[in-house]
Amino acid sequence: MKNFKYIPAESLEKASQKKDDSVLMAGGTDLLGMIKDDLLTPETVINLKSLKELKNIRYNAGKGLEIGALATITELAENSDVQKRFPVLVQTCKEIASPQLRNVGTVGGNLCQRPRCWYYRGEFNCLRKGGDTCFAVDGENKFHCVVGGGPCYIVHPSDLAVSLLALDASLEIFSNGKLKTVPIDDFFILPEQNETKENILEPGEIVTKIIVPEIPAGSKCAFIKFKERASWDFAVVSLGILLNTNGSTIKNGRIVFGGVAPRPWIDTALNTKLTGAATDEKNLKSLADSALLEAEPMSKNDYKIILVRNLLKQALIDLSKN
Ligand SMILES: Cc1cc2nc3c(=O)[nH]c(=O)nc-3n(C[C@H](O)[C@H](O)[C@H](O)COP(=O)(O)OP(=O)(O)OC[C@H]3O[C@@H](n4cnc5c(N)ncnc54)[C@H](O)[C@@H]3O)c2cc1C
Numbered sequence: 303m304k305n306f307k308y309i310p311a312e313s314l315e316k317a318s319q320k321k322d323d324s325v326l327m328a329g330g331t332d333l334l335g336m337i338k339d340d341l342l343t344p345e346t347v348i349n350l351k352s353l354k355e356l357k358n359i360r361y362n363a364g365k366g367l368e369i370g371a372l373a374t375i376t377e378l379a380e381n382s383d384v385q386k387r388f389p390v391l392v393q394t395c396k397e398i399a400s401p402q403l404r405n406v407g408t409v410g411g412n413l414c415q416r417p418r419c420w421y422y423r424g425e426f427n428c429l430r431k432g433g434d435t436c437f438a439v440d441g442e443n444k445f446h447c448v449v450g451g452g453p454c455y456i457v458h459p460s461d462l463a464v465s466l467l468a469l470d471a472s473l474e475i476f477s478n479g480k481l482k483t484v485p486i487d488d489f490f491i492l493p494e495q496n497e498t499k500e501n502i503l504e505p506g507e508i509v510t511k512i513i514v515p516e517i518p519a520g521s522k523c524a525f526i527k528f529k530e531r532a533s534w535d536f537a538v539v540s541l542g543i544l545l546n547t548n549g550s551t552i553k554n555g556r557i558v559f560g561g562v563a564p565r566p567w568i569d570t571a572l573n574t575k576l577t578g579a580a581t582d583e584k585n586l587k588s589l590a591d592s593a594l595l596e597a598e599p600m601s602k603n604d605y606k607i608i609l610v611r612n613l614l615k616q617a618l619i620d621l622s623k624n
């Protein structure tokens with residue numbers, strides 16, 4: 303590992319004026335691993351954790367929840383307002399990594415973490431590292447994407463991204479000396495837009511806050527994750543869902559899939575079918591079977607499509623019960 307200078311951020315302004323050979327660190331659970339593996343060789347690491355104002359979690363009745371980007375995943379899960387009003391976020395946090403990683407890893411870092419593709423994390427100079435080959439195409443692609451891929455086929459690793467998109471959250475970003483707010487749907491990008499990054503952040507831009515609107519009255523939410531290892535693991539596939547039914551019909555809802563695409567994935571055709579759909583079991587099963595019709599699986603990952611449809615079937619049936 304190359305030596306680097308370590309400096310605590312003095313202010314958002316100063317941290318955002320970082321040079322090209324500096325990196326921003328939150329909890330460091332992903333970043334330091336990448337430095338140790340020589341995937342990053344910065345001259346300077348700027349620690350954002352000294353910006354205490356970015357740690358607050360605040361609930362305002364009628365407005366929703368504001369989560370400071372530097373709040374840890376444990377702090378989010380243990381917040382009493384979050385437990386009472388956004389239990390789906392607690393459910394999601396508990397599915398992330400291990401308790402030790404949740405105690406240190408931050409919400410902002412979770413959304414900005416880099417992909418886990420084993421070629422990217424290994425000694426392969428693939429497209430995402432600026433090379434000219436995606437080794438997953440003809441290689442081991444069991445955990446890669448089935449939709450939204452090309453020329454790179456990662457899946458986005460963040461569990462919170464899936465739930466926060468189902469809840470229609472926005473991100474506040476410090477950019478060029480000002481704050482701007484971006485819907486989380488516009489934050490994540492596909493490789494066809496840029497295969498070397500996973501979101502819209504430009505150098506020096508810092509996520510400061512995540513804003514989650516109130517969950518509409520009568521809606522139910524869930525996060526379901528399928529892992530290969532029961533103890534802790536990244537999602538093979540996952541699902542974030544918000545559903546509002548009146549007993550026999552779905553009034554409205556939003557379904558987001560994780561583990562299937564290079565970003566948290568909204569299957570637009572599927573989501574369009576939700577409003578007005580009958581909630582009898584036969585119809586919900588056929589709705590679930592219409593998920594990911596546009597998928598183009600790779601040689602070893604078509605099992606993900608069946609898995610997603612089965613998770614969705616169960617979620618739709620469970621959330622439609624009174
Ligand atoms: C073994 C292991 C298992 C894991 N399992 C899961 C899992 O099951 N589900 C899951 O969702 N995650 C999982 N993770 C990811 C873990 O949750 C993340 O490592 C963590 O959330 C990253 O947070 P951090 O604060 O440590 O980020 P850091 O490591 O400090 O930063 C990660 C990246 O985000 C950037 N960054 C951080 N904060 C900001 C900000 N505010 N603005 C702009 N850029 C920023 C950094 O520059 C860096 O590029 C796992 C990680 C490990 C190591």
Ligand code: SF4
Pocket residue numbers: 417419420421422428429430431435436437438439446453454455456
């Ligand atoms: S899927 Fe993306 S990160 Fe993985 S080898 Fe291909 S280009 Fe690299």
